[in-house]
Amino acid sequence: ETTFATDKDQILHDNLDHTLFSWSKQTGLNPINAERAEGVYVYDRDGKRYIDFSAQLMNVNIGHGDQRVTEAVAAQMRELSYVYPGMITKARGDLGRRLAEITAPNLTKAFFTLGGAEAIENAIKLARVYTGRHKIVSLYQSFHGASYGAMSVGGDPRKFAVDSQAMPSTIHVENPFFYRCPWHSETPEQCAQRAADAMERIIGYENPGSVAAIVLEGESGTSGCIKYPPGYWTRIREICDKHGILLIADEVMSGFGRTGKWFGSDHHNVKVDIMCMAKGITAGYLPLGAVMVDEKIAKSFDDKPLPLGLTYSAHPVSCAAAVAVLDIYETDNLLENTVEMGKYMDEQVAQLMHLHPSIGDWRNTGLFGCLELVKNRETKEPMAPWNATPAQMDIMNQVAAKIRELGMYTFVRWNYIFICPPLSINKEEIDEGLAIISEAISIADKYVY
Numbered sequence: 351e352t353t354f355a356t357d358k359d360q361i362l363h364d365n366l367d368h369t370l371f372s373w374s375k376q377t378g379l380n381p382i383n384a385e386r387a388e389g390v391y392v393y394d395r396d397g398k399r400y401i402d403f404s405a406q407l408m409n410v411n412i413g414h415g416d417q418r419v420t421e422a423v424a425a426q427m428r429e430l431s432y433v434y435p436g437m438i439t440k441a442r443g444d445l446g447r448r449l450a451e452i453t454a455p456n457l458t459k460a461f462f463t464l465g466g467a468e469a470i471e472n473a474i475k476l477a478r479v480y481t482g483r484h485k486i487v488s489l490y491q492s493f494h495g496a497s498y499g500a501m502s503v504g505g506d507p508r509k510f511a512v513d514s515q516a517m518p519s520t521i522h523v524e525n526p527f528f529y530r531c532p533w534h535s536e537t538p539e540q541c542a543q544r545a546a547d548a549m550e551r552i553i554g555y556e557n558p559g560s561v562a563a564i565v566l567e568g569e570s571g572t573s574g575c576i577k578y579p580p581g582y583w584t585r586i587r588e589i590c591d592k593h594g595i596l597l598i599a600d601e602v603m604s605g606f607g608r609t610g611k612w613f614g615s616d617h618h619n620v621k622v623d624i625m626c627m628a629k630g631i632t633a634g635y636l637p638l639g640a641v642m643v644d645e646k647i648a649k650s651f652d653d654k655p656l657p658l659g660l661t662y663s664a665h666p667v668s669c670a671a672a673v674a675v676l677d678i679y680e681t682d683n684l685l686e687n688t689v690e691m692g693k694y695m696d697e698q699v700a701q702l703m704h705l706h707p708s709i710g711d712w713r714n715t716g717l718f719g720c721l722e723l724v725k726n727r728e729t730k731e732p733m734a735p736w737n738a739t740p741a742q743m744d745i746m747n748q749v750a751a752k753i754r755e756l757g758m759y760t761f762v763r764w765n766y767i768f769i770c771p772p773l774s775i776n777k778e779e780i781d782e783g784l785a786i787i788s789e790a791i792s793i794a795d796k797y798v799y
């Protein structure tokens with residue numbers, strides 16, 4: 351006889367006793383016991399409401415609980431839940447065409463995966479097969495997923511635990527991070543120039559003829575919203591063209607309206623050869639990723655087998671969810687709303703910066719923003735350093751606990767507070783969220799010297 355978990359404690363125990371939690375020590379966890387969600391709010395089993403200021407993992411771009419997606423998914427399941435990827439479906443074709451329409455004209459065909467890391471894995475494989483080269487160049491302050499290849503290409507310290515087994519042939523270089531530029535730079539443009547020059551020098555030392563691809567997040571996410579200064583992408587494209595290297599944009603987090611344009615790299619007027627997508631493609635309603643490839647790469651497999659395959663590639667139900675979500679971005683004018691609400695957010699955060707000396711920097715494009723907290727605006731000493739130890743996280747943990755107590759869920763990492771709400775947010779909801787953040791970072795202000 352099965353007894354179903356009906357009360358919140360049973361649910362909590364089942365989760366803690368029988369499931370593992372990402373990136374965490376498994377003891378001492380105090381997860382939100384989520385029951386339902388709607389719009390920008392998630393509710394726990396005590397009825398407490400949390401405003402979702404990071405759209406969960408920067409993916410629930412259309413907001414929670416949109417029944418238009420539910421209907422599209424149910425309709426697809428009633429008709430056809432699954433066929434193997436050698437068969438075709440309407441949802442798959444619709445989605446391929448729609449992605450080709452919203453990306454640059456050179457990107458013509460999509461290979462579908464189940465999420466972001468898999469999109470990166472398949473992009474790396476394609477780049478290597480296409481170029482016949484093996485090295486992949488990427489940035490230290492970046493994250494591209496948790497599978498071996500994606501993690502090795504990323505520079506995030508979460509990979510330290512498995513460093514000894516990393517994928518070989520990955521080369522990392524420093525970010526063009528103007529607030530903390532590793533080269534003396536008076537302007538963002540200078541920082542961009544010096545970072546790109548350094549990358550080209552390193553590619554020279556590494557043998558340009560061995561480099562298959564440069565991988566960049568379309569716009570930096572979990573490393574702290576490190577914006578690309580003007581000119582950076584243009585120089586990187588030049589380096590690629592000069593040395594026959596492919597340019598891969600990882601738009602997993604920065605895509606689908608997050609920055610106010612379809613893709614983060616759209617802000618830089620640059621042609622990329624491969625684009626990886628996930629997250630916002632279905633706004634988290636179902637798992638899906640995609641690798642969009644340049645026509646010349648797609649054509650190179652006209653007469654030889656494509657060396658990629660997944661049982662759930664182009665899953666019809668995920669594709670149907672994605673088509674419904676793409677419709678919602680358009681019918682609800684979510685890109686326009688992101689631009690408008692992003693400006694409002696910038697104005698309101700500028701006010702907060704007057705009130706809170708702990709805010710060192712605010713970096714935002716559309717609704718892809720991070721507050722960077724510091725102990726001193728002159729020295730820029732971070733409230734918690736990159737790869738902070740638990741002890742070094744003490745102040746930020748207090749801030750995060752306050753945020754939660756006051757009824758907000760958002761992503762807090764090192765000295766960064768992410769402000770990346772659903773793109774459907776309105777001004778009243780922004781005010782509500784920023785009031786919570788303002789109260790919480792008063793804790794950090796006390797540590798400013």
Ligand code: PLP
Nearest residue numbers: 465466467493494495571602603
């Ligand atoms: N690429 C970027 C830029 C990401 O931010 C992430 C996840 O946060 C990934 C890839 C990995 O995506 P997934 O978790 O769906 O594998």
